[in-house]
Amino acid sequence: xxxxxxxxxxxxxxxxxxxxxxxxxxxxxxxxxxxxxxxxxxxxxxxxxxxxxxxxxxxxxxxxxxxxxxxxxxxxxxxxxxxxxxxxxxxxxxxxxxxxxxxxxxxxxxxxxxxxxxxxxxxxxxxxxx
Numbered sequence: 477x478x479x480x481x482x483x484x485x486x487x488x489x490x491x492x493x494x495x496x497x498x499x500x501x502x503x504x505x506x507x508x509x510x511x512x513x514x515x516x517x518x519x520x521x522x523x524x525x526x527x528x529x530x531x532x533x534x535x536x537x538x539x540x541x542x543x544x545x546x547x548x549x550x551x552x553x554x555x556x557x558x559x560x561x562x563x564x565x566x567x568x569x570x571x572x573x574x575x576x577x578x579x580x581x582x583x584x585x586x587x588x589x590x591x592x593x594x595x596x597x598x599x600x601x602x603x604x605x606x
Contacts (some may be wrong), residue, residue, distance in 0.1 A: 477505035487605035488573030555591030
């Protein structure tokens with residue numbers, strides 16, 4: 477079994493990662509972490525640093541979970557990258573973090589979570605930050 481988690485270094489991203497590790501440990505699954513740039517900019521806060529990614533892989537290893545990181549610096553949509561990786565690895569589950577947005581904010585800004593939920597060919601677990 478493989479679980480894909482969409483990760484950005486925010487409270488929502490950390491909540492999604494924590495839940496994905498918990499689920500992977502429970503199910504004996506491999507974890508694939510997907511982190512992307514924002515519009516191709518590696519300097520954007522959503523693009524995780526090497527140190528941040530090392531912390532993630534260490535935390536997964538401590539839980540006994542095999543973890544692979546896929547970090548892309550392309551301008552393609554984050555949701556499309558998550559969905560593409562999920563297809564590539566034949567994921568049985570995608571885990572994403574959710575944040576609260578107004579309906580108007582979703583219209584103008586879009587919603588990665590909504591796109592993943594609607595486009596996934598496997599189950600999706602949406603996690604809210606505490």
